[in-house]
Amino acid sequence: MRDDFTRRTKETLAKRVGYKCSNPNCKKLTSGPNEDENKSTSIGVAAHITGASKGGPRFNEEMNVEERKGINNGIWLCQNCSVLIDKDESKYSIELLESWKVTSEDKAKEEISTSNKNQLPTNNSFQTLFFELLNQQEIVLKDLEVTKRKTQDGKILSEEKIIGRKAIKSYFEIFRDPFKKYQSWDSQLPKEDIPKECSKFFSDAPELVKYFNLNKQLLRLLKSKSNLENIELYINIFLSKVDYYEKIMLFYYIYESKDENYLDLAKEFEILEGIKKEDLIHGETFGLI
């Protein structure tokens, strides 16, 4: 069964982006005149961000029907782009599609508004900075993956990696909730970039230092724009990234430590990803991330 959008939802999605394709590399107009002067031609599609049915692209089992057919799960695209995003799920991720949606709606808002011109540059620079910081996090992620591959090749763990593991452990022990986590840093800044509890473990884990600092910058940016209309979407993008990175660090940690205490956390992800506990202990899951 497909959880299709209602006619009204489709129409609203189209109107919110001025009937233009939301792919920033396309932006094609999806509605125009038909040869028959009584008709219009539409090449627009209300595409699902997470699949409309089981087995569909980016399908999220944890969503209920209402969420799946809700407007938050839709993005307006031209016919070409709607096919494109379903051909390569890993390239056209949920985060990417959500960022397209935010950018397109903001652009449409900018184009129809005449009175608030003064706010626009701030809004645009906010977006640029936000996505730039997210991209930098991707690079940090790659560094972590390199370390993982080295260990998977069967090489003996170096001192540096063990210290990295301690940093990850302290991360999970002290800073589980991303918002609480960074709140306590504010009083220490700008003198100290790393929380005191963690600093002793962090000297040899540069990728984690970068990760924390980028997250902190993103969080401050979001806080400073808390009255922006679309801020919820940006916060969700930020949090989904935090989830993703935490998952990777958790795998890394469990793989290296084989620590029984972390199996409860591992269980959470077992449910999410269908991964067996045994796999986690032996680190065979890395290819799945």
Ligand SMILES: [Zn+2]
């Ligand atoms: Zn398009």
